[in-house]
Amino acid sequence: MNIAVIGTGYVGLVTGTCFAETGNHVTCVDIDENKVNRLQNGEIPIYEPGLDTLFDRNTRQGRLTFTTNLAEGIKGAEIIFLALPTPPGEDGSADLSYVLGVAGDLSKIITEYTVIVDKSTVPVGTAEKVHALLAENLSESLFDVVSNPEFLREGVAVEDFMKPDRVVIGTESARAREVMGRLYEPFVRQGNPIYYMDERSAEMTKYAANSYLATRISFMNEIANLCERVGANVDMVRLGMGSDTRIGKRFLFPGVGYGGSCFPKDVQALAKTATEYGYDFNILNAVMGVNTKQKQILSQKIIAHFGGSLNGKTIAIWGLAFKPNTDDIREAPALTIIEELLEAGADIKAFDPEAMDNVKAVFGSRIQFVEEQYEALIGADALAVITEWPVFRSPSYKVLKELLSQPVIFDGRNIYDPKTMAAEGFYYDSIGRNTVQAN
Numbered sequence: 425m426n427i428a429v430i431g432t433g434y435v436g437l438v439t440g441t442c443f444a445e446t447g448n449h450v451t452c453v454d455i456d457e458n459k460v461n462r463l464q465n466g467e468i469p470i471y472e473p474g475l476d477t478l479f480d481r482n483t484r485q486g487r488l489t490f491t492t493n494l495a496e497g498i499k500g501a502e503i504i505f506l507a508l509p510t511p512p513g514e515d516g517s518a519d520l521s522y523v524l525g526v527a528g529d530l531s532k533i534i535t536e537y538t539v540i541v542d543k544s545t546v547p548v549g550t551a552e553k554v555h556a557l558l559a560e561n562l563s564e565s566l567f568d569v570v571s572n573p574e575f576l577r578e579g580v581a582v583e584d585f586m587k588p589d590r591v592v593i594g595t596e597s598a599r600a601r602e603v604m605g606r607l608y609e610p611f612v613r614q615g616n617p618i619y620y621m622d623e624r625s626a627e628m629t630k631y632a633a634n635s636y637l638a639t640r641i642s643f644m645n646e647i648a649n650l651c652e653r654v655g656a657n658v659d660m661v662r663l664g665m666g667s668d669t670r671i672g673k674r675f676l677f678p679g680v681g682y683g684g685s686c687f688p689k690d691v692q693a694l695a696k697t698a699t700e701y702g703y704d705f706n707i708l709n710a711v712m713g714v715n716t717k718q719k720q721i722l723s724q725k726i727i728a729h730f731g732g733s734l735n736g737k738t739i740a741i742w743g744l745a746f747k748p749n750t751d752d753i754r755e756a757p758a759l760t761i762i763e764e765l766l767e768a769g770a771d772i773k774a775f776d777p778e779a780m781d782n783v784k785a786v787f788g789s790r791i792q793f794v795e796e797q798y799e800a801l802i803g804a805d806a807l808a809v810i811t812e813w814p815v816f817r818s819p820s821y822k823v824l825k826e827l828l829s830q831p832v833i834f835d836g837r838n839i840y841d842p843k844t845m846a847a848e849g850f851y852y853d854s855i856g857r858n859t860v861q862a863n
């Protein structure tokens with residue numbers, strides 16, 4: 425099949441590459457000339473594990489191409505995916521200007537029957553808005569609009585896309601359903617389902633899934649905070665709860681709050697949709713409030729440990745990305761934590777395996793960046809672990825103690841064992857477990 429993907433960010437580039445991998449011819453369109461130049465030269469502008477192999481193969485074999493020209497990009501395309509940004513607008517609702525802008529442009533250049541697919545996360549009713557815009561200039565027989573939300577996670581995006589738990593396709597057109605079914609058939613060979621539904625239900629499914637996952641995280645963060653107060657260990661509680669199959673083991677890890685480009689904006693957007701429809705979605709308001717506070721927990725612990733001020737103190741930071749295996753720092757808890765530590769007077773020495781360039785663009789020379797994780801520790805008064813990159817999981821405790829000026833660790837992701845840390849001589853504080861001191 426011939427496919428066009430409009431927007432080559434985390435979702436568009438993965439979508440385009442994975443559809444090319446199953447034998448389709450894909451043209452990716454982006455307005456960012458610099459990005460398109462890099463892609464045309466074989467350079468992937470984001471860090472996403474496993475994407476490079478598929479990208480190289482499919483560009484080399486001519487199934488994956490890039491352009492800034494929309495009309496050229498959609499020529500001959502049977503399906504056009506919109507993988508455009510839907511950032512929060514000023515009032516918290518999703519900003520649809522990118523999606524609707526491109527829909528308007530498409531209405532003037534489509535000449536043959538095409539399925540237009542909303543891949544972006546968009547509020548209920550958007551497929552109808554896109555349809556109405558297209559219908560301003562196109563006969564109804566020339567297009568269908570489908571809602572096909574994406575559930576991939578950054579860091580494991582290729583795997584998630586190639587083997588989705590499910591595919592959701594929102595359309596009431598039999599013709600579009602057949603086209604979409606044919607496209608996704610190679611991705612559901614292991615029996616994972618395609619759920620066909622109406623457009624509104626598909627749009628709602630995406631927000632419901634993200635908001636539920638965010639709710640689990642905020643719930644566990646509150647359980648963790650209570651565990652600290654009552655002297656329980658949240659890791660044990662998590663295991664005890666999660667092995668109940670009705671609850672499930674995944675997505676119960678407490679930490680420094682959820683970040684990323686999606687949970688924060690999507691929870692906010694769903695709450696906003698509820699308000700627009702006269703419904704007060706109480707749980708979502710609590711989920712957001714808990715998350716805002718949780719992002720401050722680690723910095724508060726650090727500031728309190730040093731008596732309320734960090735003047736003259738240096739804090740080493742391991743991990744800046746909003747989660748491991750990505751360079752994405754959108755809404756990353758590290759940004760909030762660093763800002764608060766700076767405000768309390770600290771000097772910061774930071775290391776992240778992939779996200780440092782993005783963070784440099786935010787903080788510039790206000791913090792120091794180092795090229796190697798142990799370098800951050802030299803002369804630092806404490807280490808704060810903010811992102812659980814695998815490379816931080818088994819450090820040399822001996823080297824840690826040699827380099828830190830005080831053996832103090834704040835672990836925002838519970839990646840070390842408190843008993844080991846006490847035995848190794850550290851002051852060690854984490855999330856939802858008792859603080860330990862050297863034995």
Ligand SMILES: NC(=O)C1=CN([C@@H]2O[C@H](COP(=O)(O)OP(=O)(O)OC[C@H]3O[C@@H](n4cnc5c(N)ncnc54)[C@H](O)[C@@H]3O)[C@@H](O)[C@H]2O)C=CC1
Pocket residue numbers: 430431432433434435436453454455456459507508509510522525526543544545546574575576577578685686
């Ligand atoms: N990042 C993620 O893990 C996931 C994101 N989503 C949703 O997918 C959508 C896209 O997200 P990301 O890929 O993260 O965004 P992104 O910001 O990484 O990429 C968007 C791309 O669209 C391009 N663009 C903007 N206006 C354009 C136009 N008029 N024509 C062509 N290209 C244009 C931008 O230059 C950029 O390259 C959002 O609605 C998001 O909520 C859904 C699932 C996962």
Ligand SMILES: O=C(O)[C@H]1O[C@H](OP(=O)(O)OP(=O)(O)OC[C@H]2O[C@@H](n3ccc(=O)[nH]c3=O)[C@H](O)[C@@H]2O)[C@H](O)[C@@H](O)[C@@H]1O
Pocket residue numbers: 545574575576577578579634637641674675676677678679680681682683684685686687746747
């Ligand atoms: O709509 C989206 O964009 C995507 O949002 C999330 O994916 P992503 O943001 O890439 O990352 P997650 O792995 O979900 O993590 C989100 C945040 O929650 C935090 N988290 C996650 C899991 C957990 O147990 N605890 C926890 O604090 C992570 O550290 C991270 O800050 C969803 O998991 C995807 O299904 C969805 O497609």
